[in-house]
Amino acid sequence: MSSDQAKDHxxxxxxxxxxxxxxxxxxxxxxxxxxxxxxxxxxxxxxLAVGVALGIATVKASLVAGVFMHLSTEKKLIVLGxxxxxxxxxxxxxxxxxxxxxxxxx
Amino acid sequence: MSASALIxxxxxxxxxxxxxxxxxxxxxxxxxxxxxxxxxxATYILLRGGAAQWPRGASILSVPxxxxxxxxxxxxxxxxVMSWASLxxxxxxxxxxxxxxxxxxxxxxxxxxxxEYRTKFHHELFPRTNTFLxxxxxxxxxxxxxxxxxMVVNAYLWGPGSAMWQSEPLRFTNRVxxxxxxxxxxxxxxxxxxxVLYLL
Numbered sequence: 400m401s402s403d404q405a406k407d408h409x410x411x412x413x414x415x416x417x418x419x420x421x422x423x424x425x426x427x428x429x430x431x432x433x434x435x436x437x438x439x440x441x442x443x444x445x446x447l448a449v450g451v452a453l454g455i456a457t458v459k460a461s462l463v464a465g466v467f468m469h470l471s472t473e474k475k476l477i478v479l480g481x482x483x484x485x486x487x488x489x490x491x492x493x494x495x496x497x498x499x500x501x502x503x504x505x
Numbered sequence: 506m507s508a509s510a511l512i513x514x515x516x517x518x519x520x521x522x523x524x525x526x527x528x529x530x531x532x533x534x535x536x537x538x539x540x541x542x543x544x545x546x547a548t549y550i551l552l553r554g555g556a557a558q559w560p561r562g563a564s565i566l567s568v569p570x571x572x573x574x575x576x577x578x579x580x581x582x583x584x585x586v587m588s589w590a591s592l593x594x595x596x597x598x599x600x601x602x603x604x605x606x607x608x609x610x611x612x613x614x615x616x617x618x619x620x621e622y623r624t625k626f627h628h629e630l631f632p633r634t635n636t637f638l639x640x641x642x643x644x645x646x647x648x649x650x651x652x653x654x655x656m657v658v659n660a661y662l663w664g665p666g667s668a669m670w671q672s673e674p675l676r677f678t679n680r681v682x683x684x685x686x687x688x689x690x691x692x693x694x695x696x697x698x699x700x701v702l703y704l705l
Contacts (some may be wrong), residue, residue: 413592421590425583432575432699436568439704453698459696462649467586468688477532484536490545495551 424466431459515673532684535690538643538651540692545647549640550702560637562703565630567621573618573702575695578652581610582692585659585685592678597670600681607688611656618649641702648698651691658684 435455439448465471471479514526520528553559562568588603625631625638632642662677662684669677 414590418587418590421522421583425579428579429576432572432579432608435700435704436572437521439568441561441701445705449705452704453697456569456700458696460693463689463693463696467582467692477528478524480532480536481539484539488547491540491544492547492550495547496554503702 421465424462427462428459431455515675516679526529527679527683530605531686535686538690542644542647545640545644546697546701548688549644552636552640552653556636560635562637562641562701562705565637566641566703567624568703570617570621571699574614575699577610577617578613578695580605581614582608582689587689589678589681589685592674592681595674597667598700600670601663601667604659608656611652611659614652615656618652627650641662644698644702648691648694651694655684655688655691659688661672 435452437457438451443451470481514527518525519529584603584606588607590599591597591599592602628670630638632639662681666680667677671681
């Protein structure tokens with residue numbers, strides 16, 4: 400294995416540490432899934448329910464992206480590429496709403 | 506000329522990006538997928554925001570079935586990442602076990618999803634019935650197609666594709682990692698679909 404190739408994969412000794420992290424994240428994801436379902440049965444107001452449900456979903460997604468997809472230790476190039484994608488996504492999301500608001504004012 | 510000579514940097518790192526082409530390629534693809542699902546999520550938000558009335562997902566859809574599918578998909582993400590870790594440990598037998606479980610869990614997800622769809626059709630609830638069901642079938646249908654695509658790739662890597670482990674183990678490990686990144690993305694999309702469609 401060349402040094403370049405070795406850099407791309409964790410050393411065997413690190414794999415055990417990674418596996419422990421995967422199991423911990425699995426337990427957390429299960430707990431958060433049950434929390435999501437339980438909170439939805441509390442009869443919260445729509446705004447609060449949306450905030451809580453999307454908040455928990457964001458935490459779960461961060462765990463999957465950060466640990467399972469190794470984004471927390473990934474090269475800057477990939478993180479920057481994804482950040483740019485999110486900017487475009489927010490643009491798509493906000494432009495119609497802002498445009499509606501402006502049209503209503505005129 | 507071997508395939509690895511035709512496609513450069515499948516294993517070694519590119520000097521300009523500091524990454525191999527497999528990783529760059531799969532992340533660029535996933536970025537396009539973020540835009541695809543992001544556009545549909547934005548559509549959902551705009552439709553819901555503009556609707557005079559919007560049904561609560563739980564009043565039409567089955568929360569227990571969807572919650573079970575969430576557990577199934579999260580479990581499959583763990584088995585997927587464990588299959589990759591098994592290759593790093595050079596344990597091919599464990600790789601086959603975990604990858605096989607990933608494919609089976611994918612099948613379970615699709616089975617539960619088909620039960621859900623069949624129940625809707627039985628009650629004459631179709632995409633044309635109302636806006637909520639139209640966006641529900643569009644989002645979950647597109648997601649199910651992604652699960653199916655991931656399952657085909659995973660089954661290939663479990664079966665005939667695994668022959669590469671003997672000849673080019675690092676390249677095979679990179680392939681499994683790329684397939685895993687796609688599978689985790691599919692899991693990630695479901696993590697948002699579940700509360701948005703079923704619980705709110």
